[in-house]
Amino acid sequence: MTATTSSGSKIVRIGTRKSNLAMVQTHWVRDELQKHFPDHQFEIEAMSTQGDKILDVALSKIGDKGLFTKELELGLLNQDVDLAVHSLKDLPTQLPEGLMLGCVTSRENPADALVLNEKYQGYTIQTLPEGAVVGTSSLRRLAQLRYHYPYLEFKDVRGNLNTRLKKLDNGDYDALVLAVAGLQRLGMGDRVSQAIPSAVSLHAVGQGALGIECREGDSRILDLLKAIEDPDTRDCTLAERSFLRELEGGCQVPIGVNSFIEGEQLTLTGMVASLDGQQLLKDTVSSDRAEHEKIGYDLAQLVREQGAQAILDEIFAQVER
Incomplete structure (x- = not known):
């Protein structure tokens, strides 16, 4: 129909x-x-x-x-x-x-944002001390941060943005990881302590x-x-969505991406991680932007060949349990 x-x-x-x-x-x-x-x-x-x-x-x-x-x-x-x-x-x-x-x-800027309690102002995700409590409701962010910074403590956080920020400012968390774009759109760009580099945290598909x-x-x-x-954003995000669709992941599966266009060339990087942050697989594909669907598909096959399917199967099995 x-x-x-x-x-x-x-x-x-x-x-x-x-x-x-x-x-x-x-x-x-x-x-x-x-x-x-x-x-x-x-x-x-x-x-x-x-x-x-x-x-x-x-x-x-x-x-x-x-x-x-x-x-x-x-x-x-x-x-x-x-x-x-x-x-x-x-x-x-x-x-x-x-x-x-x-x-x-x-x-808008698709990066993840580090937002700090005032006692840690001036720190970055790389310099937060051992045991600092970081709040996030995203398994994608959690898996990548666990991989890079296993000495930090991670805690789930829900609620609207103002509720989350109040919990941070009250000291329930030392830091939050949110989206730069959401903070900017709400006129809270000054709360972004650091736009976390893509080398540390690849963003969500479409972020x-x-x-x-x-x-x-x-x-x-x-x-x-x-x-x-916006044609550039359309082609980049369609490539990202193709990658996600091929791996059958939802927004609560640790799958991250980064994409950009130079001339007529679209470059897509994709990541799949285990929930515990012990495994993180990443690869990159570049091709003509008109091939955006194929770029996402090809990248999915590359990370599958590295072992991504086993990681995803384990995650899906945990969800079903």
Whole structure:
């Protein structure tokens, strides 16, 4: 079944999560579309997702497929909204039948951020002392940091950004690892003590970019979205998503990436790590940017040959248990 709409309406309904960051991102999308299409009326419809409601359980224990997207996708399929704005890293690589990734916008800095309690100001992730308590809810960040800094103590942290920062400032944690992009978008870029180098922590697939989902074949919406798409970010993130899809990983599997374009050449680095940080496999593929899907696929095969599948099989077995 292909979902389409033939409506010539000038009203466009935008679905979003209710979190502060989601609302900031969605207002940016609305304002950009309004600039390009002043004759249209863009309305925002905010929804609560499962991931917003469950704040006392580690993400990795909930089962993460569609955790922050399912309610928005139902809104699309039921034609309650015309497009949905996601942090692209939250959007599964396999979308429901009838829906598609209609647009990827320009990317903020995709790096992970070290945010420090005041007693450690001036430190970096490399210089934090043994036993310092670092908060993160991401298995990807956790696995990489355990690999590089096994002497640090890691503790799960949930809640919205303000809640996490309050826990940090109250001394529950010595440091947090968050996304540079989210802090910047919320006007909190001054809280970034260090943008963690990619040599230490490869970022999540799609991190820093916004993905806009819509119904397949909805030419009215797809024509509007063309105006705010960033081709470089699109090609890089499609390569990243191809790598993730081929390894069948969700956002709570320790898979990280880094990508960039020079001229017409797209370079993708990918990583798979064990949960305990004991094993970390990494490789890189470069090719013509038009081959972005193949780049991701080829990179997945390279890390598989190094032993990534055994690591992933063990992780999936733990999740099923």
